[in-house]
Amino acid sequence: MTDTIYAVLAIAMVLTVVSLLVPMAERFRLPHTVLLAIAGMSLGFFGAWLVSANVKLGALGDAFVGLDKLEVGTDVFLPLFLPPLLFTAGLTIDVRRLFDEVSAVLLLAVVAVLVCIACVAGVVRLATGMDFVVCLLLGAVVSTTDPAAVIGIFRDVGAPKRLSILAEGESLLNDAVAIAAFGLFTSILVSQASPGPVSAGIAADPTGAIGTFLREFVGGLLFGFLMARGAMLMLPRLGDSDAAIASVTVSLSYLSFILADSYLHISGVVSVVMAALTVAAYGPTHLHPQQWATLRKTWAQLEFWANCLIFVLASMVAANVLMSMSWLDAWGVVAVAIGAFVARALVVFVMLPALEKVRLVQPVNVRYKTILVWGGLRGAVTIVLAMVVFGNDALPESTREFVALLAVLFVLFTLFVNAPTLGLGMHLLGLDKLSRLELALRDRVLALSRANVDRRLRQIIRQHNARVEGIDVDPSSAGGEEIEAVPPDLALDLAERVKVGLITLCTREKELYLDLFEQQTLSRRMVAVLAARADRLIDAVRDNGVAGYEKWLLQISRPDRGFRVALWLHRRLGWQKMLTERLADRFEILMVSQSVLAELAAFNTESIADLLGADAEAELASVIEGRQQAVDSALRALSLQYSGYAESISARQLERAAIRFEAVEYARRLREGIIGREVYDDLIHQLGERRSAIADRPPLDLGLELAKMIERVPIFASLDHDAVVEVSKRLRAVVALPGEKFIRIGGPSDSMYFIAAGEVTVKGAGFEVTLKEGDFVGEMGLVSDRPRSADVIADGYCHLLVLYRKDFRALLDKRPSVRSEIETVAARRVAENEGKAAS
Structure with a gap:
């Protein structure tokens, strides 16, 4: 039997096992990763026993032989498994909501990682006496979080969606920060283990190492964005092929990682995260809704396979490592847990409230903060990093075993201690109990539903004039049932x-x-x-x-x-x-x-x-x-x-509706056999052309061609073309916002405004005037040099032409007719204002 057959049997067995664990996780309300870890270690222990005992179990035994042959080298874990994990996490996040909570997310993702690394390193150093850089590396490995369990709880209890955004954004970005720090500390340890001119410089110049870290981080951001934008230009041109679209995004995730990490020597992890966020931001606007939904489902499947294989294969490797566990290792994992959760508590209960006080973050309920702290589970990314350290031959063996063992133990601790007790914590905090408002709403819905069901049954009985056995309904009743009253203790104001x-x-x-x-x-x-x-x-x-x-x-x-x-x-x-x-x-x-x-x-x-x-x-x-x-x-x-633009938008929406209705009608005709497939395809093709024709919004003309706007102002209506051109060179177009006070009482008289479109209100002492398109305001100050005597406020979006004093005087010197007309209107306005003030 060939190795290929063994590998196929192994993969089939693993896929079957991990799939059967899904309903079990739902049944026992446990994260799927908990059962994956148990399954992986069980397969590892059982496989080792089979090999040592030389037990023959036919195809099952051959599957375990295949697992032994299938074990991926630890040097392959990072490039093989990280891209799909990180890309899926970035693809599924709501980027717009992420930016709404960017302050809190950056706090939890960046600051929390640094605090976690420092706390874990400090506590582990005190507990074990290990080299401080090794402790920093361990802190970087265990600082990544898996938000799946806590997000599930938030969803179950109906928590605000922004809390899920916090957990998702934290996990996504802290993976990038932690892995970047992981690379920095690894390079320092490798340089210490292999002294040389370059490595000595790295170890002796921490500032240079930090500069390298920042360069790789920023470089990864830029490269990931550019790669994703290139992919987004390609995706809409792939037609209706969901397989091709998915293939390009898979290629994007791996190319972003490998090209950045191996060729450009910048952060591949940051590049993948940025590429995923860019696709998540632009994908819904560049792809058809069904294509976008299919793409996300495809990536969910890829993430499921990657996550399962990581836990199973890594747990099998970890099973052998755990066999050599000592009491010192047990004490070390306790130190890691203390450092990690103290760091998380500091961030959530100390730093987050500080942001709340300065209103950079909306307040978070204390109960939810507690779940955020205890829900800081570790998952696949931590396992991957631990296996990478374990397989890095450039590091001393003691360092590799120390970091890998404590990291794996801490992951198991969070999975077997934190995850199962999250539900208990939710119960103790009262998050699993319906509030009085929810109870009252539930009872009201039940009462209304029963009344509606009873009413419907009465209608059926009256329509069919039949008796229905087993249903206690009086068919002679003409009205509906009284809806049950809400109990007094549940009554809502x-x-x-x-x-x-x-x-x-x-x-x-x-x-x-x-x-x-x-x-x-x-x-x-x-x-x-x-x-x-x-x-x-x-x-x-x-x-x-x-x-x-x-x-x-x-x-x-x-x-x-x-x-x-x-x-x-x-x-x-x-x-x-x-x-x-x-x-x-x-x-x-x-x-x-x-x-x-x-x-x-x-x-x-x-x-x-x-x-x-x-x-x-x-x-x-x-x-x-x-x-x-x-x-x-x-x-x-x-x-x-913009009077014509509203009609253009309405017409576009009506055309979209018409296309949709026509598509439904053509599909019905095809099902009824009235038209054939060729006719249907031709009709759908024509609809596609019509849909493409209205895909872009009609252009919105700001009307910034000054010559055209000047001609709409009455006082310039009689000017010839040359005069209009000269005036246009002296006017500037501005847009006033609704409610904007662009002239204030007592303000300097340095300009006048022509109202090209919109309305403004002039408010002075004892009077209020509304000016519309074609009017002008502020001319009194230019003529008399007196301070502004009124406020002028835009009633809506107003398009104004502003003429400054210096240009005004130069214009009057060259155009006496314009001077005369403006002075006449100004004199009339002065008289009107004085009359209003006198009355």
């Missing part, structure tokens, strides 16, 4: 019921966005933005109820930092592309929000009233109406300036 209703509405809002995306009536980019906003709304309501909801809505209604940067670039440098994109995004978001809010209002009327009461439904209707008014106002403000 109005504020609590409104909070439940808001959470329900926010959840429904996210579902509507995803439905629009599936129907291809919402762009891929916008669904990512809007779904993330809905998640944040849910978290805000969970924390602070209606106040949190309204605070978050106020926050997103204001221009974000990106918009302000785009506006600054436009005003100062004349760059309009970024501002154009931001305004177009806002148009699409407002129009989609308008449609979704209308559906939420109907959903509130149909589903919330029975569940939470008429008074809660009325309160929620008021909240929705207020939000609708805000959206309508913002959309009107944009439409004042």
